[in-house]
Amino acid sequence: MPATPGFAHPEAIVSTEWLAAHLRDPALRIFDCTTYLHYETGTGRPYRVEAGRADYEAAHIPGSAFLDLQGELSDTASPFNFTMPAPEDLAARFAARGIGEGRRVILYARKSPQWATRVWWMLRAIGFDDAAILDGGFDAWSAEGRPTEAGESRYEPARLTARPRPGLFVGKEAVKAAIGDAGACTINALAPDLHRGENDRYGRPGRIPGSVNVPVSALLKPGRLTLKPPAEVAERFAAVGADPGKRILLYCGGGIAATLDAFLLHQLGYRDIAVYDASMSEWAKDPSLPIEQG
Structure with a gap:
């Protein structure tokens, strides 16, 4: 795993160069985590949430799957967007998407890395530590002319046991x-x-x-x-x-x-x-x- 000098946990950050060289690693599980916020006035809500699935299906890092943060990974019973579900519930949702034991997870997003770090922080909160964000995300990958593919990819379900870290x-x-x-x-x-x-x-x-x-x-x-x-x-x-x-x-x-x-x-x-x-x-x-x- 490449190192980022000066950071305490360099294994949690990967470069586009590293990912390009490891795309065929069978243990990797790569996910586009993009969400868009459309700011609105006069609606009584701060923004409208749109999953980035359409852009993902048009072009994504080869082999990567898509995670819908609001639709798949949030407590939709909450009055607030993006609320963290109960740890065991969230672990089951992640496992259904292929995240679990023996898997190395790479998270990326478009327009801002905050969508990738949100999923990373959620994984850490339930005790899964083998995850990293792609530095620069899809924007850097695309700007460098690296390969993309269209359509949709999915991973086989995995096994993931929640080991919550209270307080995160x-x-x-x-x-x-x-x-x-x-x-x-x-x-x-x-x-x-x-x-x-x-x-x-x-x-x-x-x-x-x-x-x-x-x-x-x-x-x-x-x-x-x-x-x-x-x-x-x-x-x-x-x-x-x-x-x-x-x-x-x-x-x-x-x-x-x-x-x-x-x-x-x-x-x-x-x-x-x-x-x-x-x-x-x-x-x-x-x-x-x-x-x-x-």
């Missing part, structure tokens, strides 16, 4: 309890205008009090969607007071962008990291929860 996903009470706690750092992965309260996409504009802003765009190289070098990533988190000794709580609009920040903090060796699953989709609509602007 948290709810509003844990986030509320961290407000004013010197031993915690709450990070917003949304764009700066949302953090400052200049955009009311999720309801009440603003942020969780005391939280700091590390938007996903600050962690990626412009134009290529590849991860910035470890030193630059570490500097960005250090600049907002995200000390490795603190408990780090991450949020965004719906627990997606936050997983890219979480993934990179994990890569930097941080140990106490949690994602607020419902994020501002819940917080901004609950008047009992505090909010700040500016």
Whole structure:
């Protein structure tokens, strides 16, 4: 497995070069995780969710299958998009798609790696560690002129037993309890205008009090969607007071962008990291929860 110097878990990141050389590895299970968010006004919801299946079927990395995050891997009984299902339920869903014992999983997405890191974080939360994201995703693969195929691929079901890691996903009470706690750092992965309260996409504009802003765009190289070098990533988190000794709580609009920040903090060796699953989709609509602007 190729190494990414400076990251604590380089096995969880693969390059397009590595994947191209290992496409025929029978143990690999490669998945396109793309989802699109269409931002709307006047609908009472922050966005419309569209699985990226059509683009996948038009062109994808050879042999890769498709994962529908909202349709297949989320708790559809929840009032919020993308809610994490119960661990045993999620393990069964992953197993049905070919993820399990003896399989090496490679996750990629289009337009943003946050969809791949969301699935990666979910797998980690149920105890599956043999997964990696493709650095640069389909965008880098395509830009390099690497082969693609159309249609749909599927894998045979696998066996996967959930071994949950409690605390990787948290709810509003844990986030509320961290407000004013010197031993915690709450990070917003949304764009700066949302953090400052200049955009009311999720309801009440603003942020969780005391939280700091590390938007996903600050962690990626412009134009290529590849991860910035470890030193630059570490500097960005250090600049907002995200000390490795603190408990780090991450949020965004719906627990997606936050997983890219979480993934990179994990890569930097941080140990106490949690994602607020419902994020501002819940917080901004609950008047009992505090909010700040500016």
